[in-house]
Amino acid sequence: xxxxxxxxxxxxxxxxxxxxxxxxQKFGRAFFPIIVIYxxxxxxxxxxxxxxxxxxxxxVIAVIAYLSFINFTFYxxxxxxxxxxxEGIINKTKTTIQLNRIQQVNIQQSLIQRxxxxxALNVDTAGSDNKEGNIKAISHSVALALKAxxxxxxxxxxxxxxxxxxxxxVKSDNYPFLKIDFLSLLKVGITxxxxxxxxxxxxxxxxxxxxxRNIGKEDLIDERAIDGFVENNSAFYLISVFxxxxxxxxxxxxxxxxxxxxxxxxxxxxxxxxxxxxxxxxTQSTILKPEKVQIVNISRNxxxxxxxxxxxxxxxxxxxxxxxxxxxxxxxxxxxxxRDEILKLIFKQLPEKGVMMKPNFRKLVFSIxxxxxxxxxxxxxxxxxxxxxxFEFSNLAVFYTLFFLIIHYFGFRNYRLYxxxxxxxxxxxxxxxxxxxxxxxxxxxxxxxxLFWHKNLNIGSLTLxxxxxxxxxxxxxxxxxxxxxNLWLYEIETSNSNWM
Numbered sequence: 325x326x327x328x329x330x331x332x333x334x335x336x337x338x339x340x341x342x343x344x345x346x347x348x349q350k351f352g353r354a355f356f357p358i359i360v361i362y363x364x365x366x367x368x369x370x371x372x373x374x375x376x377x378x379x380x381x382x383x384v385i386a387v388i389a390y391l392s393f394i395n396f397t398f399y400x401x402x403x404x405x406x407x408x409x410x411e412g413i414i415n416k417t418k419t420t421i422q423l424n425r426i427q428q429v430n431i432q433q434s435l436i437q438r439x440x441x442x443x444a445l446n447v448d449t450a451g452s453d454n455k456e457g458n459i460k461a462i463s464h465s466v467a468l469a470l471k472a473x474x475x476x477x478x479x480x481x482x483x484x485x486x487x488x489x490x491x492x493x494v495k496s497d498n499y500p501f502l503k504i505d506f507l508s509l510l511k512v513g514i515t516x517x518x519x520x521x522x523x524x525x526x527x528x529x530x531x532x533x534x535x536x537r538n539i540g541k542e543d544l545i546d547e548r549a550i551d552g553f554v555e556n557n558s559a560f561y562l563i564s565v566f567x568x569x570x571x572x573x574x575x576x577x578x579x580x581x582x583x584x585x586x587x588x589x590x591x592x593x594x595x596x597x598x599x600x601x602x603x604x605x606x607t608q609s610t611i612l613k614p615e616k617v618q619i620v621n622i623s624r625n626x627x628x629x630x631x632x633x634x635x636x637x638x639x640x641x642x643x644x645x646x647x648x649x650x651x652x653x654x655x656x657x658x659x660x661x662x663r664d665e666i667l668k669l670i671f672k673q674l675p676e677k678g679v680m681m682k683p684n685f686r687k688l689v690f691s692i693x694x695x696x697x698x699x700x701x702x703x704x705x706x707x708x709x710x711x712x713x714x715f716e717f718s719n720l721a722v723f724y725t726l727f728f729l730i731i732h733y734f735g736f737r738n739y740r741l742y743x744x745x746x747x748x749x750x751x752x753x754x755x756x757x758x759x760x761x762x763x764x765x766x767x768x769x770x771x772x773x774x775l776f777w778h779k780n781l782n783i784g785s786l787t788l789x790x791x792x793x794x795x796x797x798x799x800x801x802x803x804x805x806x807x808x809x810n811l812w813l814y815e816i817e818t819s820n821s822n823w824m
Contacts, residue, residue, distance in 0.1 A: 329473055332397035332410070336442050339461025343389035345436050346460065351385060388413065398459060400473060407447065407474055409457045421457055425449045427616055427640060427651070429471040431464075431609040438607070443467045447474065448651065475611070502665065504589040508633055508657030513582035514575060515627040516635065516656075516756075586656050591666070598669065600653065612653055614670045616640045618792025620761045622663065623753075632659050636666060639792035651792070667761075671747070675761050678744030684783045687799040688736040695728050730754075741786075741797045743808060748788065750795050765819050766790055770809050774802055 335342075391413045398409045400423075407426070409419040428448040437444060437460075445467050447457035462470070587604035598612040617638055624634040636655040655666065668674055703721055707714035735754040742749040750760045767788050774784035784802035786809070788795045797805075 329398075329400040329470060330402060332399045333466075334397055335393065335459060335461040336463055336466075338440050338442060340390055340393040341440055342437060342442065342444075342461040343393045344386055347385045347389045347392070348382075351381070396459075398457065407457060409459075419457060421447060421449055423474065426474055428610055428612075429474050431467045431471060433603075433607040435605045437461065445470060501593050502591040502658075502662050504586065504655075504657040506583075508659075509582050509586055509589070510579065511628070511631045511633045512586075512635060512656040513579035515625060515631065515633075517574075517578050517581075582656060586654075589655070589657070591655070593669070598666070600655070610653070612638065612640075614672075617670050618762065618766055618790040619795065620667065620670060622759045622761070623756050625756045633657050634660070634663060636663065638670075641791035671761075671763065673746070675747040675749060676744055677742035677749055678747075679742065681741040681743065681797065681800045681804060683736065683739050683797075684781065684799045684801075685736075686781070686783070687739070688732060690799075691732045691736070692729070695732070696725055700725065741800065748795070750797060760795055762788060762790055762795055764812055764815055767812060767816055770812060772802075772805060772809060778802075 392411070395413060395416070396409075396411045398407070400407055405423045407421045407423060409421075411417050411419075426447055426449055428446075430446045430448065432444045432446065433442075434444070441463075442461040443464050445457075445459045445462060459470075584604045585606075586602050589602040590600070592599040592601075594611065597614070599609065600612060601607070601609040618641055619639040621637040621639070622634060623637065628634055633656075636658060638653040638655070640651045640653070658666070664674055700721060703714065731754045733754075735752070738751055738753055738757055740751040742751065746764060748762050748764060750758075752758050752760075767790060769789040771787040771789065772784060773787075778784060778799075782802050783799045784805055785796065785798045786800065786805045787797075
C-alpha cells in the first residue's frame with residue numbers, strides 16, 4: 325500500500341510517547357545541575373513539596389509533548405518540488421526543503437522507538453542553512469515510502485522514471501556486499517581512539533568532582549585515603565597503576581562504544597549508491613551517493629595494519645562547519661579488499677598515489693620550536709625565577725621532550741602529498757596514518773600562501789577547498805605548487821563535473 329504524501333500527514337499515534345520522552349530528556353539535560361543539587365539536598369527538603377514538584381513537571385512535559393504532536397505535520401508539494409514540515413505550539417514554524425537540496429534521508433531507531441515500534445526519519449541538506457526535517461515517530465513502511473519519495477527527484481534523473489517507488493522495490497536490492505563482522509569491530513575497538521577516550525575520562529572525573537565540590541559534597545571523596553596511598557607508594561608504582569588503570573578503562577570504553585554503535589554493520593549496493601545500516605541500541609540506515617562524496621579519509625595505525633583492519637571516514641557536501649560532524653560517515657573494520665571495493669564504487673576507479681611532494685625540513689623545525697622549545701623555556705624560567713620546586717618534575721620534562729620528538733619525527737616522515745591525473749591524496753599522521761583523497765573535479769577553490777621570509781627559500785602552503793571541508797599541505801616547493809594549481813584550475817574550468 326502506497327502512502328499519499330501530497331496531503332499533510334501526522335506522525336504515528338503512539339508518537340506522542342516519543343515526544344514525551346524527548347521533551348523529558350531535553351528537560352533533564354537543561355536542568356541537570358539543579359537536579360543533582362536537589363538529589364543531594366533531598367534530606368533537607370519536604371517530601372511532599374518534592375513529589376508535588378516532580379508530578380507538576382511531568383504533567384507540564386506531557387502537555388507540551390501532546391501539543392507538539394498534534395501540531396506536527398509533513399507533506400510533499402509536488403508542484404514546487406518541496407518537502408514541508410509544520411511544527412510549533414505557540415510560535416508556528418514552517419520548514420521548506422527543496423527536494424534537489426536533499427543530501428541524505430536517514431531512517432533511525434532509538435531504544436525507546438524500538439520498544440514502541442516506530443522509526444525516526446531525518447532529512448539532511450547541503451548548500452543551505454535551512455532547518456532540516458526531523459520526523460520522530462512513523463512506521464517502518466511509511467518511513468521507507470517517504471524516503472523513496474524524497475529521493476525520487478534525484479533518482480528520476482539517473483535511473484528511475486516513475487513518480488513513486490514501491491516499498492518492495494526499495495527492499496529488493498537489500499543484499500549486503502560488505503558486512504563487518506564482530507571480530508573486525510573488536511579489533512577496531514581495541515586499537516583506536518586512545519587519546520579521545522582518555523580525554524573524555526579525565527573531563528568526566530573533573531566535572532563530577534567540581535560539581536560535588538560546588539554543592540558541598542566533596543567529602544564523598546576521601547582525600548585522606550588518597551593522600552595516604554600516595555605517601556605509602558613510590559612514584560613509579562603510582563604512575564604504573566594510573567597508566568594501567570586508564571588504559572583498562574579506555575579499552576572497555578572503546579570496545580563498548582564500537583560494538584554498540586556499529587553492531588551488524590552492513591553495506592549494500594543500491595542503484596549505484598551505498599546503503600549503510602548499523603547499530604545495536606540506536607539503529608541507523610542511510611544512503612551514501614558517490615556524487616556527493618567530497619573527501620575520503622582512510623586511517624590506520626601500526627596495530628591495525630598487523631590485524632588487517634582500517635577505518636574509512638567519508639565527508640560529504642555541507643553548508644557550514646557546524647554540520648561537518650553530522651555529515652561524516654564512518655566505516656570501521658574494513659580490510660584492504662573491502663576498502664578497494666568501496667573506493668571503486670565512490671570514485672569509479674581505484675585512486676593511486678602519483679607524483680609525491682615532500683615538505684621542507686623547516687616544517688619539522690617549526691613544530692619542534694612550538695611544542696618543545698617554547699614550553700620547556702617557560703618551564704625553566706618558572707622554576708628559576710618563580711618556584712624552584714618545579715624542577716622536581718624534571719623527569720617529566722625529559723619524557724615530554726622525547727615523546728614529542730618521536731611524534732614530530734614520524735609525523736614529518738609521513739607528511740606527503742600525492743598527485744595523479746584525477747585525484748589528490750594527502751598523507752599525514754605519526755601513529756594513526758591518514759590518507760585523505762579528493763577528486764580534482766570537486767575542488768571549489770584553491771588558496772596558496774607564502775610568508776615573506778619563505779620567498780627566497782621557495783616554499784609555501786596550499787589549501788584545497790571543497791564542499792566537504794579543506795585539505796591543506798604546508799611548506800612544499802612553491803614553484804611546483806603553482807604549476808599544479810594552474811593545471812587544476814584549467815581542468816576545473818573546462819570540466820562539466822558536478823560536485824553535488
